[in-house]
Amino acid sequence: MRVLIAFDKFKDALTAPQACAAAAGALRAKHPDWELDLCPLTDGGEGFVEILTQQPGEPLAVSGPRGISVTAPVGFVSSQVLPAAARERLGVNGTVAVVGMAAASGLALLAPEQRNPWHTTSVGTGQLLAAAAARKPAAILLGIGGSATNDLGFGALATLGLRFIDAFGQVVDPPVPARWHQIVRIEGRVALPPVFIACDVTNPLLGPKGATVTFGPQKGLPPTDVLELETRARRMAELLCDHCERPRTFMTAPGAGAAGGISFGLMVACGAKLIPGFDLVSDWLGLTTRINAADIIITGEGRFDATSLDGKGPGALVARARRVGKVAHVFAGSLGVEADRAHHAITPPGLPLADALPRTAELLAAAVGHTL
Structure with a gap:
């Protein structure tokens, strides 16, 4: 099984590479035989x-x-x-x-x-x-x-x-x-x-x-x-x-x-x-080739909502993956779209933001490990 791990940053909590590393750690612990391709994303800002x-x-x-x-x-x-x-x-x-x-x-x-x-x-x-x-x-x-x-x-x-x-x-x-x-x-x-x-x-x-x-x-x-x-x-x-x-x-x-x-x-x-x-970042990082080579794509960011679906970042990555028949999962600190089998809020209900932010890596790893 080959997994493309391509997160953007979790604002005020994790950089994109840190988010990818947290998800990868969870998968390595649970599936040591899986092949992981880490591809941090950037929206032109931090990193x-x-x-x-x-x-x-x-x-x-x-x-x-x-x-x-x-x-x-x-x-x-x-x-x-x-x-x-x-x-x-x-x-x-x-x-x-x-x-x-x-x-x-x-x-x-x-x-x-x-x-x-x-x-x-x-x-x-x-x-x-x-x-x-x-x-x-x-x-x-x-x-x-x-x-x-x-x-x-x-x-x-x-x-x-x-x-x-x-x-x-x-x-x-x-x-x-x-x-x-x-x-x-x-x-x-x-x-x-x-x-x-x-x-x-x-x-x-x-x-x-x-x-x-x-x-x-x-x-x-x-x-x-x-x-x-x-x-x-x-x-x-x-x-x-x-x-x-x-x-x-x-x-x-x-x-x-x-x-x-x-x-x-x-x-x-x-x-x-x-x-x-x-589009430039996608070409630069070879995302199309990496999506095609993967069996599963996981991505996400601090908040995933309707604006995430406007043609950039994790939303665009998911759309591309699904167009070629790939399984894709989104993990976010909070969701502005309906949670389902493909969209996962990592923050437990009722946990205050101030308490959740320092635990973002832990919460992300737990959600990825539980889902996959």
Whole structure:
């Protein structure tokens, strides 16, 4: 029996590799003769570099989302070792630098009381991109899941060559949204190798489905501030488009609102291209081949609900497995879909979240061992 073990992270509890290891431990104890294929997943957030490069990456000290130094990796991989489908999706030949925004500008880096998009910055992500570019790769791949920011990527762009100027000719640094009212013009240009952004979000930059309205409150933005930040974001987006001589229609592009608008900023300032994140990760990890080789697929994440079924992550993996007639099981901390023989909530009824989180590995192993 061959089992593909492909978990995403359990937020605030287990990384994707840790979840895979917990499930594998349970299966090895119960079925020592089974063949296990561990394939941690990433949604472009935590673990993006480590999972795609299969290495810890080169650690760099960069500015965190509130300016305090954090350590974040940059990874490098030769395109020649990638599956053909991943090479074709990127269309590059040579070294690919891999950067994860969550490691430098991620929400998980901040305590709840520190989360506020008026004051968070993507400067650290820009520092990672600059370090990657210094190695002259054929391309840079950026994962943008899990961000703490709503700064249109201005912090990153300031690191990469743009200057945000006030009425007195002084540079506004960092150009966080709380200081946008000071900015009257932009100077400079950004020069990077081709940048690809792994992105499954289709939200535009502005409007009811835009970055501020949809994601701002999740990042600590007071609901009463949404309209004000949206208004300021529109002015700054127009200023950037005009400076870079790019059409303002970039604001309505699908995905422009991802990660607080950093995808918009990089598309406008340096021609970054958005590519479907899960499709790229699937090609990169050879998921189709690994699904076909498996008899059973087990997957899951912290919460599995209707949003898990929208074409990415564990939901997409399960759909692919079932299309080719494979048995697939989902294990999650909590379920937003009906529990059945294929969908399993690992948390016992009545167990408080605060008590469940430290026991996630134990609960996952128990559920997998009981089911299989």
